[in-house]
Amino acid sequence: MTPTAEAQHNALAHADPEVARLIQKEAFRQEDTLEMIASENHASPAVMAAAGSIMTNKYAEGYPGKRYYSGCDFYDEVETLAIERAKQLFGCSYANVQPHSGANANTAVFFALLEPGDTFCSIELSEGGHLTHGSKVSMSGKWFNPVHYPLVYDTSRDDAGYIDYDAVERVCMEHKPKLLICGYSAYPRVIDFERFRAIADQCGALLMCDMAHIAGLVAGGAHPSPFPHCDVVTTTTHKTLRGPRGGLILTNVEDLAKKIDKAVFPGTQGGPLMHIIAAKAVNFGENLKPSFKQYAAQVVSNAKALAETLVAGGLSIATGGTENHLVLIDLRPSHAEVTGKMAAQWLDDAGIITNKNTVSRDERSPFQTSGVRLGTPALTTRGLQEDDIRDVAKIIVDVINSAGDEQKIQHARAQVLELCKRFPMPH
Numbered sequence: 001m002t003p004t005a006e007a008q009h010n011a012l013a014h015a016d017p018e019v020a021r022l023i024q025k026e027a028f029r030q031e032d033t034l035e036m037i038a039s040e041n042h043a044s045p046a047v048m049a050a051a052g053s054i055m056t057n058k059y060a061e062g063y064p065g066k067r068y069y070s071g072c073d074f075y076d077e078v079e080t081l082a083i084e085r086a087k088q089l090f091g092c093s094y095a096n097v098q099p100h101s102g103a104n105a106n107t108a109v110f111f112a113l114l115e116p117g118d119t120f121c122s123i124e125l126s127e128g129g130h131l132t133h134g135s136k137v138s139m140s141g142k143w144f145n146p147v148h149y150p151l152v153y154d155t156s157r158d159d160a161g162y163i164d165y166d167a168v169e170r171v172c173m174e175h176k177p178k179l180l181i182c183g184y185s186a187y188p189r190v191i192d193f194e195r196f197r198a199i200a201d202q203c204g205a206l207l208m209c210d211m212a213h214i215a216g217l218v219a220g221g222a223h224p225s226p227f228p229h230c231d232v233v234t235t236t237t238h239k240t241l242r243g244p245r246g247g248l249i250l251t252n253v254e255d256l257a258k259k260i261d262k263a264v265f266p267g268t269q270g271g272p273l274m275h276i277i278a279a280k281a282v283n284f285g286e287n288l289k290p291s292f293k294q295y296a297a298q299v300v301s302n303a304k305a306l307a308e309t310l311v312a313g314g315l316s317i318a319t320g321g322t323e324n325h326l327v328l329i330d331l332r333p334s335h336a337e338v339t340g341k342m343a344a345q346w347l348d349d350a351g352i353i354t355n356k357n358t359v360s361r362d363e364r365s366p367f368q369t370s371g372v373r374l375g376t377p378a379l380t381t382r383g384l385q386e387d388d389i390r391d392v393a394k395i396i397v398d399v400i401n402s403a404g405d406e407q408k409i410q411h412a413r414a415q416v417l418e419l420c421k422r423f424p425m426p427h
């Protein structure tokens with residue numbers, strides 16, 4: 001722990017030992033397990049210091065220079081800093097740093113660009129998309145009219161499991177959506193933004209990328225940028241970017257930027273979380289450093305090593321490999337009787353934290369699933385490199401082959417603890 005973190009922890013331990021004890025237990029849990037949820041990461045002490053700062057105390061509704069409350073001078077400066085750094089990082093002209101989350105960022109874009117009942121086009125959640133891209137249980141699917149494009153389902157094709165760009169074009173020409181969405185939660189391949197732009201132009205849609213999963217790779221030059229191809233880009237700030245939990249919206253189009261600002265506040269949010277905006281500014285500053293480029297490249301290199309070792313161990317993975325930070329194990333070909341839920345539980349017992357995930361055309365429910373999603377962002381932050389990741393991948397294969405045998409899982413747990421000791425959490 002840094003001295004500031006320790007002082008904060010001591011103050012909390014004195015004031016509220018019950019909560020302090022739970023935070024301490026969570027710290028031990030993080031230290032003693034390998035975090036492989038593709039959407040999680042370990043934020044730096046500097047990011048956490050800003051997020052835990054006195055900037056939580058202020059209402060600052062409005063935007064820099066135009067607030068509804070007095071006393072916002074330093075909030076104006078910190079929000080402007082976050083905006084300028086975000087623009088520099090992603091090479092665009094406008095940034096709104098106020099969305100509390102990725103879901104809020106997407107909600108604001110829908111509020112800005114669509115009317116209730118309008119058609120938009122995306123991929124389904126069960127095929128690797130996101131809840132806010134038209135799922136029936138979300139506002140996006142209840143108040144708007146989503147139509148969906150597929151993956152390539154023909155397993156004899158080299159690009160099986162990839163986005164079916166010809167089908168995207170067909171669906172868009174048939175339905176003429178107002179908005180076309182790319183960007184996914186469980187897609188291991190590079191997104192062809194140029195092709196999406198051409199399709200959006202052909203059918204007259206605006207093009208949005210939800211780059212939440214790959215934002216850190218884009219920032220670090222390890223994935224092509226959605227700019228200049230996309231009209232609007234949304235993201236979270238806590239996944240591959242490694243910032244505080246929050247959202248961000250970017251664009252190059254002045255008219256859209258004005259609509260988006262109004263849609264965030266007062267359209268869909270009230271007072272911004274200024275302590276989190278301060279932490280976003282710190283994080284974007286970290287992302288602009290040359291060391292972050294190395295990090296992003298290492299995340300991808302580690303994911304490739306993970307994918308290759310899992311395949312060598314007899315597991316099937318979506319698209320047969322990866323070009324980004326994630327790998328999606330499809331249990332159906334190798335372990336037909338094992339559900340994603342079972343495999344994720346066994347891995348959890350061994351100290352490897354993952355999530356069960358649907359795979360393309362999964363016949364199991366989202367509570368059972370036939371897949372497990374893995375990612376390398378957090379382990380890369382901890383300092384693991386290709387050889388270490390290969391060791392982790394071998395443990396994963398052993399655990400999935402164990403059929404839940406307690407002795408084999410305990411053996412894996414001991415190996416995981418050894419790795420955790422070799423790669424302590426960054427403090």
Ligand code: DSN
Pocket residue numbers: 039102130185
């Ligand atoms: N829940 C996130 C994920 O795990 O991918 C997406 O918002």
